Amino acid sequence: MPLLTVKQRRQLAALATRQRLPPRTVVFHEGDALSWVFIDGDGVLKSFRELPSGKRRIVAFLFPDDLFGLAENGRYVNTVRTVTGATVFRIPYQTLAAALQRDPELEFQFLSKVTHELRATQRQTLVLGRRDAAGRLAMFLIMLERNMPQPRRAGRIPVLMSRTDIAEYLGLSLEAVSRATRDLARKGIVEFEGSHSVRVLDRNRFESLAEAL
Amino acid sequence: MPLLTVKQRRQLAALATRQRLPPRTVVFHEGDALSWVFIDGDGVLKSFRELPSGKRRIVAFLFPDDLFGLAENGRYVNTVRTVTGATVFRIPYQTLAAALQRDPELEFQFLSKVTHELRATQRQTLVLGRRDAAGRLAMFLIMLERNMPQPRRAGRIPVLMSRTDIAEYLGLSLEAVSRATRDLARKGIVEFEGSHSVRVLDRNRFESLAEAL
DNA sequence: CGTAGTATTGAAACGGATCAATATCTGTGG
DNA sequence: CCACAGATATTGATCCGTTTCAATACTACG
Numbered sequence: 001m002p003l004l005t006v007k008q009r010r011q012l013a014a015l016a017t018r019q020r021l022p023p024r025t026v027v028f029h030e031g032d033a034l035s036w037v038f039i040d041g042d043g044v045l046k047s048f049r050e051l052p053s054g055k056r057r058i059v060a061f062l063f064p065d066d067l068f069g070l071a072e073n074g075r076y077v078n079t080v081r082t083v084t085g086a087t088v089f090r091i092p093y094q095t096l097a098a099a100l101q102r103d104p105e106l107e108f109q110f111l112s113k114v115t116h117e118l119r120a121t122q123r124q125t126l127v128l129g130r131r132d133a134a135g136r137l138a139m140f141l142i143m144l145e146r147n148m149p150q151p152r153r154a155g156r157i158p159v160l161m162s163r164t165d166i167a168e169y170l171g172l173s174l175e176a177v178s179r180a181t182r183d184l185a186r187k188g189i190v191e192f193e194g195s196h197s198v199r200v201l202d203r204n205r206f207e208s209l210a211e212a213l
Numbered sequence: 214m215p216l217l218t219v220k221q222r223r224q225l226a227a228l229a230t231r232q233r234l235p236p237r238t239v240v241f242h243e244g245d246a247l248s249w250v251f252i253d254g255d256g257v258l259k260s261f262r263e264l265p266s267g268k269r270r271i272v273a274f275l276f277p278d279d280l281f282g283l284a285e286n287g288r289y290v291n292t293v294r295t296v297t298g299a300t301v302f303r304i305p306y307q308t309l310a311a312a313l314q315r316d317p318e319l320e321f322q323f324l325s326k327v328t329h330e331l332r333a334t335q336r337q338t339l340v341l342g343r344r345d346a347a348g349r350l351a352m353f354l355i356m357l358e359r360n361m362p363q364p365r366r367a368g369r370i371p372v373l374m375s376r377t378d379i380a381e382y383l384g385l386s387l388e389a390v391s392r393a394t395r396d397l398a399r400k401g402i403v404e405f406e407g408s409h410s411v412r413v414l415d416r417n418r419f420e421s422l423a424e425a426l
Numbered sequence: 427c428g429t430a431g432t433a434t435t436g437a438a439a440c441g442g443a444t445c446a447a448t449a450t451c452t453g454t455g456g
Numbered sequence: 457c458c459a460c461a462g463a464t465a466t467t468g469a470t471c472c473g474t475t476t477c478a479a480t481a482c483t484a485c486g
Contacts (some may be wrong), residue, residue: 015222049339051426054391055285059335100324104317111313114327121334122272127260128341129270129384131475133442135479163465171342173443194289195451195465213267344464346474376433385433391434408433408483435483440475449466456459 011106012039015099016089027080027088034071036090040064043086044160046156047078048168060121060167061161064148067176068112083161128171130213133180136170138210143197163195224254224319226231228312229291229302236306247284249303253277256299256375261381271382273334274374276360297373341384343426346393349383351423354403354411368413370382376408
C-alpha cells in the first residue's frame with residue numbers, strides 16, 4: 001500500500017476538507033445518513049459495531065491512507081471513532097460520485113483503496129478463524145507492524161490502542177488478550193516496554209507463531 | 214444487490230468469455246499469476262486458503278453476480294473452486310484495466326461490486342466473532358437465504374455446500390457444525406429435509422438467534 | 427451394489443469466557 | 457507537583473462449549 005502520490009493528493013485536496021480530530025472523537029455513527037466519505041491522513045481510528053447484547057466488535061482499525069465511510073442503502077454501516085488524534089480528509093459523497101464519473105483515473109484510485117480494505121478484512125477473517133489467543137495476538141502485532149509509520153526502529157512496534165480495543169478486534173475477552181501478551185513475553189518472543197510498545201525479541205518464533213494455523 | 218442491468222451485461226459480454234464449469238473445478242490457485250478477473254454468472258463457488266497446518270479456511274462463498282479474482286502484487290490471494298456447476302465470465306485483467314480507464318460508468322459498477330464484497334466480508338467477521346456454534350450457523354443460513362436465487366419458497370433454503378465447507382467457512386470443526394444443525398432442529402427452529410435443504414419453522418427465534426450476539 | 431468420501435454421535439480434554447479481586451495507569455484539580 | 461478518582465489492565469479460580477479422537481452411519485457415484 002503505497003502512500004498517495006503527489007498527483008492524487010492534489011486531486012483529493014480539490015475535493016476534500018481537511019479536519020483535525022482529537023482522540024476519542026466519533027466521526028460518524030452506524031445508521032447515520034451517508035454524507036461524506038473519508039480518508040485517514042494521519043492517526044489511527046477504529047470502525048466498529050455495537051451489538052444488541054451491548055458488546056462491541058471492531059471491524060477494522062484505520063491507518064493513514066485508509067478509506068472509510070462504507071455505507072449500505074445510504075446509511076453508514078459502522079461507527080468510526082478516533083483512537084489517537086487524527087487528521088482526516090472528508091469528501092461530500094455526491095461530489096465524489098460526480099468526480100469519479102468524470103475522472104476514471106481518480107476512480108481507479110478509489111477502486112484500489114476499496115480492494116485494499118477488502119484484502120485487509122479477508123486477512124482478519126483468517127485471524128478470527130484461529131482458536132489460540134497467542135496466535136491471534138501475534139498476527140495482530142504483525143498487522144500493526146505493517147501499518148507502522150516510517151521510522152521502523154528495529155523490531156519496536158507502537159501499540160496505539162487499548163487492550164480492550166485489541167480484544168474487541170480479535171474477538172477475545174480482555175483477559176485473554178492480557179494473558180496472551182504475558183505468554184508471548186514469558187516465552188521470550190516479545191518484550192513489552194510499558195503496555196503500548198512491543199519489541200520483537202525472537203523474530204523467527206514470532207513469525208512462525210503468526211503463520212502457524 | 215441487484216442483478217446486472219441489461220446494459221452492464223452487454224458491456225461485459227463484449228469483454229468477457231463465458232465458461233461453463235463442472236462441480237469441484239478449480240478456477241485458479243492461490244499464488245497463480247493474475248490473468249483474469251471473474252464474475253459468477255450462475256452457481257456457487259468457494260474462495261479459500263490452504264494454511265501451513267494443512268487446514269483450510271473458506272474466505273467467501275461466491276454467488277451469482279459476485280466478482281472474484283482478488284490479487285495482490287499480481288498474484289491471486291485465494292484459491293477458487295466451484296461447489297456446484299457454475300457459469301463464469303472471465304475477463305483478461307489487462308483488457309479490463311484498459312476498459313475501466315475508458316469507461317467510468319463501467320468502472321463504477323466494479324467499484325460497487327468490490328464494495329459489496331467488502332460488506333460481505335465484514336459481515337463474516339461478525340459471524341466469526343461469535344463464540345456459539347448454533348448462532349454462527351443461524352447467521353450462515355440467513356446469509357444463504359439472502360443469496361438464494363429467485364423462487365424463495367416459504368422458508369425453504371437450499372444448502373448447496375457440504376458440512377465440511379460450512380465448517381471451514383464458520384471456523385468450526387465439522388463435528389461442531391453437525392451438532393449445531395442437530396440443536397437447531399431439536400429446538401424446533403428449523404427442520405432439515407435431507408442434509409442439503411433447511412426449512413425455517415420458527416422465523417422469530419431463528420432471526421433473534423442470528424442477531425443475538 | 428460396493429466403495430470412498432461425507433456425516434453423525436459419543437467421551438474426554440483443553441482453552442477461553444466469566445466472575446471476582448487487585449493493581450496500574452492517566453489525567454485533573456487542589 | 458502531588459493526590460485522587462475513574463478508567464484500564466493484570467491475575468486467579470471455576471465453568472462451559474468447542475476441539476479432538478474414535479467409532480459408526482449414511483449417501484452418492486461409478
